[in-house]
Amino acid sequence: MPAYFDFLLHGLALARTRKMLSFEQVKRSLENAGQPHVLQFWPELCEGDRESFLQELSQLDLQGLRDHCEGAAKAAASPSASLDQYVEPVPPQSIGSVRKSDRDSLAAWENEGLMQISKNRVGVLLLAGGQGTRLGVQYPKGMYNVGLPSGKTLYQIQAERIHKIQELADVKHGSKCTIPWYIMTSEFTLAPTEKFFKEANYFGLEPSNIFFFEQRMIPAVTFDGKVILQGKGKIAMAPDGNGGLYQALRDNMVLEDMKKKGVEYLHVYCVDNILVKMADPVFIGFCLYKGADCGAKVVEKAHPAEPVGVVCRVQGISQVVEYSEIQPETAELRGPGGELVYSAGNICNHFFTRAFLQDVAEKFEGQMKQHVAMKKVPFVDTRGNQVKPTNPNGIKMEKFVFDVFPFSRNFVVFEVVREDEFSPLKNADGAATDSPTTSRNSLLAQHCRWAMAAGAKLLDEHGNTLPTTASVSAGDNTPAHCEISPLVSYFGEGLEPLLKGKTLPTPFILDKKQAEELQAQKHFSDEQSTM
Template sequence: MTTRRPTTRDFADFLRHSNQFENLQYFEKTLTEEERDAMSASYFSNCELDWNQLEEKVNNALAAKSLTDSFYTKRQLVFSSEAISNPALNIFDKRSSLAFKWNELGLESLIRGECAVCILAGGQATRLNQGSTTPKGCFVIPYLPSQKSLFQILVEKVQKAEIMAFEHHQRCPGKIISYPRIPVLILTSEENNEETKNFFRKHELFGLQECQLFFLTQPMLPVFRFESMKSLHPLSFIFKSQTEVAFAPSGNGAFYSALAVSGLSKHLRDIGVRYIQICPVDNPLVNIADTAFLGLCIQEKIDVGCKGFSVPIEDFNKNAGVFCADFASSTSKVNWSILEYSELDENLLARHGKRERHDGYVIANMAVHCLSLSFCDQVWNSQNKLSRQAYSESTSMYHIAKKNIPTCQLKEGVVEGIKLESFIFDEFHQAEKLGILIVDKASEFSPIKRADSPLSDIKDFGKVPEGTPLAARLAILRNDLRQLPFGSLRDMNKLSIDMDALSFEIDPMVPILLPTEMLRLGLTKHDSETQEEIPKK
């Protein structure tokens, strides 16, 4: 039995039944027959949900946003002092004396082929290059001598991890091993999937083998024009052009379904993968395929590992989310959640900042995770079960993001719209055991979120705004210098930098001793003179 393809009349009826009368009039009176056909086809090829389902998703997300304050009176911000004094929170420090053991376990796991990595790359570089529609991972950081893209920087870090694992085991007498190939997953969106694939082909996969590179795609959802909840019909589509309804990626929360539906989850399980390390494409400092992080998750039997860093609550910026926990739970299990940076409210931070018995340092989320493959399967099974129920029973969570959307319906050519997106951490409440690894922010976190100011406006390189390409470039430089033997972490952070220094860059394939190896060889000290402690009360 064949399914009837939706027609132009079906789309007009859709607009009529959803009370989008202004859009209906524009559709029927302004567009030509060919344009109406093209717009109808573009909509139905991207979305199979009916209006009731779409409207419910938006209303639930709006309600969740308005209830953020009351929700987080139960789930409180976690402060560093509480983390140190409460072992049940499963918070660990990468500067721990156990890090050497974690690293050994991680290297062993890599050589056995038990870890894959996934780069979250569904976004465009719109805010980095004004008006750019190229995938964010194709962005080249200005002033970087090698002129490498974000994709190349991250892929080379994976290759460096492969080399380290292989060389580590070559030093083990009597062991015959094959060269490890870490599976690399790229989560794209439908709007940048083909361009991302072409970019990798153009650069010969950056040295990866075809058998280890996989592309996953997150679906698209319509973007809405939102008048007011007081309005009789507050929601309506935005016509991007005379042949297209505006759509946007549904968020990296689609990772679980994409992994399962593509068959990749089964493939990874068949080849022995047990963990997937996940990172965003916009952080060039990220330690991808981190062996210490992997080893920690293995040793502590953690099925959801997260990386974070301590930051004073008064200095908190909106480049990262924050960890929250339900301390009032009747069970011994801690219920974790993450408040996304786009949803942070200054009043909420101020209210929690007045709590007693804390040091004023919250734990920020770096969006770097290590998930067990069994946890990913568990999430998909629960989502799949819900999807078979009536949509009104679904507990799927979406977040609201406001965005300027191009439109052909206004003279200004742009309108503020709302998009729905889900996040990978929305499902972390299902974890049997969640653990957080505290790392040094300066070494591992400098995401690129917005464009640079003109270089002529920057008088002091020590005061470059965070979240910009230049800030990331300076962080890479300091990180390169920090890797050199005998370099002091504290000295590197205070290093005075000028334009000439920006010509210095270390190739990731150059063998640099790991901090744990330097400790073993006595090349550096592991004390308060060279390491910054987690702030204590």
């Protein structure tokens, strides 16, 4: 896509240094851009609202606005080109797998990852700039409580996983390590996220090790190329997609902070995955073993038509191909064993070296592909009435975090088990998938499996024994309410000494305090048995 998008963003980057234009200057620029309607309600605005609106308009690159609007409309009207003749699977030598790798390899990768964590070389980076529109909430997704017995939010679960993986690395290597947490927000999510963390006392993490930063915003546009007014004196703005990360790293001096802290490797993930393994040492170790500068976790597609992007190659270059960009007959291709040829479903869970991020930010960011997103954008109509559309009415231009894969010198893929590591929260309850209910059930089912694998017997509310480990899956409609705090176990480890031989009525919450009590009981029992 033309450079107008980056030209527009460049104008936005100058916002803080650009003085406010006069009304006549703004009016003339909007007319030249073909957007005079932006000022249609100017006579109705009070003095304060006029000043705020003029300040907002002064911060836009008004010279690049025409190209942005026309380009967005043209891109939305252009059908996606089919890539079938150019696609091929990622070669086997670039793929690792939790399911297919032997135990020794998995253990070696985990040990390598834990060693790097113990040396303070690993950071995690959270993509949290999107709005929870589909979820139906007016606050950041990370603050959402999916209804777990503990009442924990996504942010708290993730913070506690950072605590635990630091602890595991410390115990193994006798260190006192830190995993910095970089959190990319947007105009909509920055203030509430910072407030939420502060009120939660940063979930016990050091505030100096949590770095909040903001991605850029760009105007939303109608299908005929007109800037959308959110209010009489307010343009509808939208984050520039999670691929806005790379520009935001530069804008906010994030890479400099990483270098100062000694961070060499980054785990990047989306806020809405309740099963995400923070700073997963196995994934990090695998990527380092392969000498990769960029890696992607994937899950096997549930079926050929599942609407997820596929990690593959296009004319020899690694990238994500959207499900709409290949024909059904290509998506349905199967190998000799009956497996899907294009099965590597992208889950927005990535490994990057800091050096690679530096290269992208400095050399490649302007070359990234751009995508059209059709959205339901609230607006004011020509009479000034507020309208909440029921169908998509606007275009938001986005870049995606995975659009940097083609710039990698050594790209790898790591397949994980969906039931263990991927259950996104996107839709409100009532939807068939990716809802609070499905997210909650995924976590509870996983914890049931952990408890049973540790040798515990779980009872339902009527005192009946629950099915064996093999029967408990994320697809169960009503898994037992068995929740294990991340402060107790990162990924099912360390539970056998606490739970083996125990009969546990559900709902059951194993938090840190209860784990300590169970440990004390075990020590007492051991002492009694030796007397």
